[in-house]
Amino acid sequence: MTTGYVGRRRGGELVVTRRPEDTELTPDRSLDLVNHSPNGFEVGYSGSGPAQLACALLLDYYGDEQVAREHYIAFRNKVVSQLECDGAAACWHLTGEKIDAAMATLTDDVVALADGGRPSPTLPENWRAVSRPDRRVFQRADCDHYIVLGDGSEEWLVVLCSQGDRAYPAPLAHRTVAEDADVERVIRELAEESNDLIEPPEGER
Template identity: 85%
Template sequence: MNGNVPVASSESVPVASPGQSHRDAVEYVGFRVDGQAVVLNLSEHRRLSLERSLDLVNHSPSGFEWGYSGSGPAQLACALLLVYYDDEQFAREHYIAFRNQVVSQLECDGAAACWHLTGEEIDAAMATLTDDVVALADGGRPSPTLPENWRAVSRPDRRVFQRADRDHYIVLGDGTDEWLVVLCSQGDRAYPAPLAHRTVAEEADVERVIRELAEESNDLIEPPEGEH
């Protein structure tokens, strides 16, 4: 595999893959054809599906990318985990960390101008990922009633709300006596760009503000029908 991707030590405890039904012999290869990113599953002799991952998270409808932290690499990370582990919840929980630690490091180099990633390397990398893991909705404070295309997620250091159909996030940071609520978008940038923000007194209705920002995002880019 190309890039500085973490490898599990002999003492690492691998992440339990759903059913342990995948094969370590799986290998993926990425390259470009006329500038367009192409990813193949060599063991199955077919292209990695973009559409299946878009049904789970919609970061980059235009296709996959790699070599940096952005929407295209996020889509590739989700697709790789989804196909390899065949578990939607597992892929949704871990694809951001997998993008940051693995997909962002992939490079097309060597005589063949491509990168290779094996199933064994995916397992080894996942065994080392303990930070930046996105968890599914878990309640907690605050717990606003969000639009259907938004959900609450957990990060080690803060509360985050993520839009399922677009690359939009609401980040909630608490200060001494107020909340800072920020709507942002990752896009193709290395760091999220703020789209809007609110400063809210600690005793104020922060749930209402979070919902307002979620609805503002939905107004900017309308969600698919039935997910308002």
């Protein structure tokens, strides 16, 4: 029997069981990766509880922290937000085959690793350059701010954004830069603007 998951309500709270072992899935292990909802899981919308469940499911099913971290937002949006668990007798079933099928289609909403990437000599110490095949991405190591560099037809679009619990990153600031301009300077400016909005924790400056 292949691995699967069942969710049902118990006293109003969502309880998730791993089959065939019938062991209860808790947020504890996934909280070491992302801390969206320490009080429990939820389904049926794109928010904190579903985000925690998405991370916990991927971490438990694949046993791979990087896979869980990079794909839990997209998995929440595509799968967990669509699960329903209403009424005393209602429950949902999620098979391993469905998880694999969903993951095979996920190409967007990949979250940069909070502790990943590499230091950049041109950026503040709390920023990292994150490897992405399709675009240049930079991320703050101490909060969920990102700088994304998009290649336009004759200019660069440099966006400072924040993910949070949103389905898509919310832009905080942006610059449109000519192709022959100093793009690295603009990236530095947005990184400093982010640092001015939210100061790094003491000891990480």
